[in-house]
Amino acid sequence: METTHYDVFVIGSGIAGQTVAKACIEKGLKVAITDKREFGGTCAIRGCDPKKIMMQFADLLQHTKQLKDLGVKKVPKIKWKAVQKFKSSFTNPVPKSTEKNLSELGIDLYHQSPKFISETEIMVEGKKISADKFVIATGYVPRTLEFEGAEFLKTSDDILNLKKIPKSATFIGSGYVGMEFAYMLSTMGCKVTILEVGAEALSQFDSFLVEKVVKSLKQNGVKFKFNAETISVKKLKKNRRITYKHKGKTKTIKSRMVINTSGRVPAIDLLDLEKANVTADGGGVKVNDFLQSTSNENVYACGDVSSKSLPLTPLSGLQGYIVGLNICFGNKKKFEDPLVPSIVFTHPNLSMVGYSEEEAKNRYKNIKIFKGDASNWYNAEKENADAYAFKIIANERTNEIVGAHLLSSQANETINILATAMNNNMTVDAFKKMIFTYPSYTNDLKSMLKNDD
Template sequence: MEGIKNFDVFVIGTGTAGQLVAKACVEAGLTVAIADNREYGGTCANRGCDPKKLLLGPTEVFQMSHNLGGKGIAKNPKLDWKKLQKFKKTFTKKIPASTEAKLKGLGIEMYHQSPKFLGSNTLSVEGKTIQAKKIVIATGQVSRTLNIKGEEFLKTSDDFLELKKRPKSILFLGAGYIGLEFAHIAARFGCKVTILEQGAHALNAFDQDLVSELVKASKALGIEFIYNAEVLELEKLNKNYKVHYKSGARNKTIKARMVFNTTGRVPAIEDLALEKGLVAFTEAGVKVNAYMQNTENPDVYACGDVADHSLPLTPLSVSESIIVADNIIYGNKTKIETPEVPSVVFTLPNLATVGLSEFEAKKRYKNVIVNYQSVPHWYNAKRIGERHYAYKVLLNERTNQIVGAHLLGPHAGETINLFAMAIHMKLTANDLKKMIFTYPSWTNDIKSMLAV
């Protein structure tokens, strides 16, 4: 190995969180290096949220046209997967090079390999030994491994986003948000789609009353759901793949042209040799305290999806990275305060949630008002032919404060943000009902959702 190189800060991961920490630290006069074992720019920009929404875009037009068929739309549009992928690459292709150019311009030294800890402040990367006063882990998450025979034939979300042409049939293993989102895209592009789920229902983290509505909408697209299915083996055939699974006491099989692992994602820490760095971690990620500092190694911080702090969402990783940078530069003075974090499944219609679930609300408060309705007859849904529109809003009866909101419908991913603001500001139902919103708008429907 070459001689030891020294830095004030070494950041592992070039996604949103890693970049923000590195930028803040170098601008504060610290010497900074950064490393990544994949293309620079991280998951969200290269192979996650952003390209996913690009693939979703044309299906929104497609669905709207079908909803309004015979109601002003004379001819339904056709979707073109190849042209969509070409359009998507106009966004993603430039990300790695532009990210590297930006970091280089700031004077940050770059490495293209996953570092390994040799000690509490020592790393090995690209055959070099690195010592850093502070080390930041911002490696995000990767697809969960299933440890089954034939796993090498499984595709991941990365592969779906890069598909050159759509297959005739797709099988998704896992009915989480990634599986559902991709299933909706694939089904609208004409794929025969099946979702195999080990549990008894889809989307465990979301309100099951609204999930059942989403499943109805999914089935209307031709998506088939198989629950309580334990995957045993993946077998490669001539053109197809055969999945062997167990359902109850019976062993069954199903075939598809492609099989995708959408069983979830786990913290990307396997290659870091955290034990040698005396870094505490669990299956949930790198253990951190309120300063986003590791609970065992005080010179290590973590932020973004890899930290065990909260939900793995990009907006939250931004907040965490700001905390980490401040505490490295000025010493531990700033604690993380997690606001209400909304979450969205970008199916069509969207499924969105913020705050407490019905179960959590009833456990925390003595009396809870549950406003729950399916309302495809409301004006905004009827005018665009949307058959699936529902909500569940939870109020603390004593204070009339909104404590949870769950939405299914067009633009629910936008409307939920107002509920997030209301919960964060501790607004009551009356506070919101007094506000004047544009009409007729999806936002204005909030007032009707709060009627008791």
């Protein structure tokens, strides 16, 4: 069989893969890229972007519900088909425009998940391909659950393409995806239940604030079952019957949809990495500081699938840039973990940046914790919001802010203010001297830093 050779072959067409491919083609290398799904990646087509477009309608409903009888006479009705059409106006053009852009740059395109057959070769579309460097940028996929009836589970892709809001839905898992879509569907009138195998939701976030998010969702009608192990799902005529164990008892519930939101894992199972001598585990492809495979120097990994990444689009772009640089000029640029804010788009938004309270206590001799419930502050009361809270952490010795956790309708934006302060090693005193617009959620940050525990 004839072999086609490239200088660089990229697997995955999301922001990480595209960034590498473009950097390498600009340096005159022969480059190809492949994807088993539509070109453009998760975020632009079936992740962050379409999710936020749709969720803003839930936010509108939630806000008007809070203000009903305070000036809002009637809560509006949402035309779901129109919402889907609007969302699709963003997502539908992405694959074609991505392919057009890459092709015009001179990058060859393939449309299949490849399989490694050696350390320097793959098979894709029935063709044998060799390359000096391979880049794995395949991202994440939903975790596979194994129990009777697991084939009836839906994923976030299905929610993003719903033709209508279901009467009821059960989510298995209370991470980012489960909590966000549970909020969206419940606000739209769906009866939502969340089954969580652990003892709490959003385990990576501060429990003081998470408890308030859970309480807010409960007020929205969401039912939570913690320490609940799903045993099976059975397809009925209209509904699905979910059997689960809870507090030592076997129980069942019925709902129109059952959605797997138990988490996402690196998309590596189809690649036959062992034939390429590429080491990987549940955290992704094992890479060194240059984002190069620790076991095969011909392979790099970037974005979510890298062992040195978090599932965040800005980080994927940064890693793609670094890999492109290192391939073109030799390993000259190391990846250093930047300060990365995280956000859960529930209502209110839950955000964090820097250290948790536990991490800060382990790292510093003494810390200061600024913590409080701000639901009686002006910005919450003017929205008739029932939840507004914070926890900000400072190193007592230097008085520098080292961690921040916010819960508010504007936490997705105000966390960036604190991230900027932390990136510039700003002290609590220096931050409090800043002048911001008033009244604003940003200005509230100064009030949060007045009293520590």
